[in-house]
Amino acid sequence: AQSxxxxxxxxxxxxxxxxxxxxxxxxxxxxxxxxxxxxPNKGLQLLLKYTSAATLVxxxxxxEAEFKKSETSFHLTxxxxxxxxxxxxxxxxxxxxxxGGKLIFGQxxxxxxxx
Amino acid sequence: xxxxxxxPKYLVTQMGNDKSIKCEQNLGHDTMYWYKQDSKxxxxxxxxxxxxxxxxxxxxxxxxxxxxxxxxHLNLHINSLELGDSAxxxxxxxxxxxxxxxxxxGTRLLVL
Numbered sequence: 001a002q003s004x005x006x007x008x009x010x011x012x013x014x015x016x017x018x019x020x021x022x023x024x025x026x027x028x029x030x031x032x033x034x035x036x037x038x039x040p041n042k043g044l045q046l047l048l049k050y051t052s053a054a055t056l057v058x059x060x061x062x063x064e065a066e067f068k069k070s071e072t073s074f075h076l077t078x079x080x081x082x083x084x085x086x087x088x089x090x091x092x093x094x095x096x097x098x099x100g101g102k103l104i105f106g107q108x109x110x111x112x113x114x115x
Numbered sequence: 116x117x118x119x120x121x122x123p124k125y126l127v128t129q130m131g132n133d134k135s136i137k138c139e140q141n142l143g144h145d146t147m148y149w150y151k152q153d154s155k156x157x158x159x160x161x162x163x164x165x166x167x168x169x170x171x172x173x174x175x176x177x178x179x180x181x182x183x184x185x186x187x188h189l190n191l192h193i194n195s196l197e198l199g200d201s202a203x204x205x206x207x208x209x210x211x212x213x214x215x216x217x218x219x220x221g222t223r224l225l226v227l
Contacts, residue, residue, distance in 0.1 A: 016146055038156075043119075043205065051214075063176050088162040094214050102171055103216060105158040 001025045004093045014114045019063075019078040021109045023091030026072065033074045033093035034092040034103070035065055044090070050074065061085070086113045118142050119219035121206050128196055136191045136205075136222045138206030145190035146211045149181060150155055152203040152221070165211055201226045210212045 007022040025031055033045040048059025054065040065076045076092060091106040119140045126135055140147060149161040149172075164183040178194045193200060200210035203223050209217040 034215070036218075041223075043220040044158075044207075044218070046215060049215060090158065102160055102163065103214075110158045 002031065002093045002104050002109070004033075004091050004104055004106040005093050006089075006109045008109050009107065010110045010112070011065065012112040012114065013081045015083055016080050019076070019081045019109065019111065021076040021089050021091075023074045023076065023106060024072050025074060025093045027093055032069065033064070033065075034096040035074075035076050036092060036095070037091045038088040038090065038108075039088070042071075042073065046074070047089075081111075081113045083113050083115065086111055118120045119208055119217050120161075121219040121222050124206075124220065125225075126225050127227065129227055130196055132196050133192070134196060134208075134224070135193070136224075138189045138191070138202055140206075140217070140221060142208055142217060144208040144210055144217075145186055146209050147183065147186075148209075148216060149191050149205040150205040151191065152201070152205060152220075158205070159166065162189075162226060163192075168227055170213060189196040196226045198226050200224060221226055 005024045013019055028094050030052055033050040037047050038044050047063050048057045048065055050057045051069045058064045062108045063078045065074050067074050089107045089109045094103050122137045146165045148163045149163055150158050152158045161173055161175050162181045167183045180192045183189045203221045205221050206219040209216040
């Protein structure tokens with residue numbers, strides 16, 4: 001069975017400092033992994049996805065994530081936080097062998113950015 | 116030019132009522148989904164349709180009935196609404212093989 005665990009429910013950083021949001025996954029098969037962002041009272045926007053190509057994945061708005069199979073991790077990073085990055089971030093796993101395109105979401109990490 | 120749209124955006128209703136939420140996508144995708152986001156922001160899939168055929172039905176009460184009149188639309192009808200149905204409901208769509216799902220803005224349902 002597939003699952004994903006986001007290790008921090010809340011992360012607070014100062015504007016201009018690096019962001020690290022941690023995610024560990026469990027999958028019986030080679031996984032597809034995603035990060036989605038949800039701004040307050042908004043829908044979900046895809047930040048980036050990993051599908052077994054390059055292990056370092058670049059996404060929108062300066063975010064990137066590194067797939068580490070040995071650590072079963074897919075942490076999200078950004079070198080310098082902006083105020084507009086304050087949002088809820090979801091790490092998501094999808095089993096490529098699944099039928100129906102089922103996504104399994106982590107519990108979410110709320111990112112706060114202080115001026 | 117909204118890719119995945121939902122109506123209504125907000126829905127406030129009384130317990131016991133029946134309500135519907137509509138979803139439309141103009142991306143040409145063949146698969147559509149309903150997800151429920153609870154008060155703790157946890158997201159879980161409810162249903163998935165591929166070419167108008169139901170392919171995922173998670174353990175959702177029978178009071179919830181999805182309907183897909185065509186590939187571009189997936190509606191969610193809820194009978195006998197309960198307090199616990201209060202949540203944000205998200206519609207999404209994808210090409211099944213690609214897996215990347217694109218989400219609508221959500222419908223915020225409050226049952227009083």
